[in-house]
Amino acid sequence: MPPLLFYLFALITLGFGLLVVTARNPVTSALSLAMSFVGLAALFLSLDAYFIGIIQILVYAGAVMVLFLFIIMLLDIKAEEGKTFNLKAVVGGIVLAAILAVQVATIASSYQPGKTRLDEAKLDLKLAADYSKLPTIANDLRAGTLPDAKLMGQSLFQRYGFHLQVIGLLLLVGTVGVVALSKREREAN
């Protein structure tokens, strides 16, 4: 990825991220967050993580943000107009964020592996093809393409099969929890 594109997408991610924090209207915040996630997904794609990038757009920018917008519009939350904001909290937030940013910048400047350039950490698809046990993945690798989704599937279903089932259970518990949370209110009314 050319450096220019990296800076463009980093700017989109951080610029819209700033808008999420500063916007008075929650709808503006939610839409900015969706844009910020699209920028972040582009950064994932630049790191050859195609599957994660697509998931980021589908799940975050798609499902999660639609849910947020739906709730904002359902509750009909108005923009906080004319309200004085809590000065103590705002100053505290900015100071905390600045401390964290300075800390990370200090560490990043002295972190030697951090100086690796993206073109130095080359992927060796031919070597990976020799190590690969599945013929479909090996063929893709020999053809010179990175079968990202297949490799993710191999990792998820072979190494982390149990974890995947636990996650499935978690989603089920979440679904049941949401139904229970919304149902109890209706009975009370």
Added chain:
Amino acid sequence: MITLSHYLIVSALLFALGLAGVVARRNILIIYMCLEMMLSAASLTLVAFTRFHVTDGLPDFAAQSLVFFTITVAAAEVAVGLAIIVALYRAKQSVETEAVTKLQG
């Protein structure tokens, strides 16, 4: 040229923005959005490290699986959290943090 540090710094800035939002804002929905932002910033760190840690000629897919699990947990968390916010709005008619001070000493 783009290095690993570039990605780490972008991710740190995004996390810092989210942190500032969580502390400074009063609207619970926006606090929640900022939490999501911090979660994805952590994902960016993980994905950047996987790409720069090349094993057998490929990125480290174990860490990318972790990102996948994080995104799944975040999706479940959003569903439950928003249900709680809706329940809170029904009880208090507000989504501001000042409306919920019952546990304040």
